[in-house]
Amino acid sequence: MDIRQLKYFLAIAEAGQITKAATRLHITQPPLSQQIILLEKELGVQLIERTKKHINLTESGRILQNRAEQIIELINTTIDEIHEAANGISGKLTIGTITSSGRTLIPEFVQRFHQTYPKISFDLRLGDSRRILELLNAGIIEIGLIRLPINTSLYNYITLPKENMVMVALPDAITIGDTETLSFDKIKHNPLLIHRRYETIIINYCRQAGFEPNVLCTSDDNTSLLIWAKLGLGIAIVPETTINLLQDSPLLIQKITNPAIITTAAIIWLKKHTLSTAASHFLEMFKKDPHTEL
Template sequence: MNLQQMRYFVTVARLGNVTEAAKALHIAQPPLSRQIKQLEQELGVELFDRSGRRLHLTETGHLLLHRAEEILNLTDRTMCELSSNELGQEGILSLGVVTSMGLMVLPQLIAAFKEDYPKITYRLLIGETLRVIELLEKGIIEIAIVHLPVDEDSFESYKLPPERLALVYDAAVFPQLHGDYELPVGRLQGLPLLCHRRYKELMEQAAQKNGIQAQFFCLSDDSNSLIAWAKAGLGLAVIPESAEAIAQREGLACIRFADRSLMTTAAVVWARKHYHAPTTRNFISFIPQYFEQKKK
């Protein structure tokens, strides 16, 4: 299996159609089909379910897609580092970010960085904190914005300002909350919570302090799924306030907790022991300058 085969496979997997993939790769369809079949024969596995009109990955196919994307990202990053400008004025910066930060914090940060480094391009991976940290450890990405805590022996970090937790919900399903700006924790009694596992212990402690028991209808590692469940009227999603804008675009109501102990903190992190290209070092230096300027 070579890098060209990996690129062919990833393109077919993403598009789910050999004809569309061939057009995207600017090659004829028959050679592409042969390459995919040859790859399956070399590996001794079936990568696609061909029973429908579109191609769907098998379980083995999903595993290979996951690994192939990591390998290709690392390859692209390495080639860029070898040929990049020594001053870090050009190159590719590989970033990983949790969903809420990817939509709210990161675009503003990149827009400011672009003013000083307009020729740098980006590779962006979005996922939950554990997944992003895994990619950072492997060197697939160079910088990440994740929720704390992280292993301080392995990573350096720049902490972002703490955020209050909030609830998002369908106001038609929970009209008793609508119109309030802040919600006392005691009013959660009997209400179904859709909660990220990271905040479960924090919510339990706050509920106990207020003499009630938190009722978790769903625990998940994916904030987007929790917001989708809230939109379906299944409960109240516990999210950081930076994600409120996402929920509001979905037509959901938002309310913050009155209890100021319900906070979460994110950070920009990078691996201590990895080699950092000039572009990465420039970005790391830029981070505190940017956030200090925002405070003024």
């Protein structure tokens, strides 16, 4: 199994047809089919199921597709790092971030960084904290932005400013009076929309307030929770910076009290891993920021 075969296999998986894949690769169909047959023989498994019009990946094929993407990405990253070392401050910076911070916090820092290092391009991946850790551990990204806690034996980190969790809903969804804060006992009759990461703590706080919460939706994506709240389906409980994801929204925002819920994000990178020059400079910017903490 070599890199060329993996690229051929990925082309077929993406195109859904060997003929289309051959066209994209600028080769004829017979040698492409032959390479896949040889790859299947070498691995001793069937990778694709062939029909007259389309191909479908087998379970083994899907596994290979996932690994092949990681392998090709690692090779590309290695090539970029070699070019960076040869040509100075250039190359590509790979960052993974949770969705809310990827759309609010990261652009601000990227803008500052780009002014100093205009030759560095970016590869930005979005996902939940678990996905960001997977990408970091696989070497596909160098820097991650996730919510704490983390395994400090595996990762170095820079703590970002603490955030309050807020309740977000249409104005007529809650009776609030003239206050900017809201305690848990005021929402016992409302359906809740909560991020999976905070599900346990929110449910426990509701029970401490004397009621069993009506959880309408749990999700790994704060944007979805805000959209549901905007549709009047319930009260979303999200980190405060998340509210910037929906501009010109009629949603009402209130900080949670009694008790307050605090969440903290952090910039992380692998210990015992040599960072690229671009990544090191990017981290230096966070280290020098007066609002962060090592």
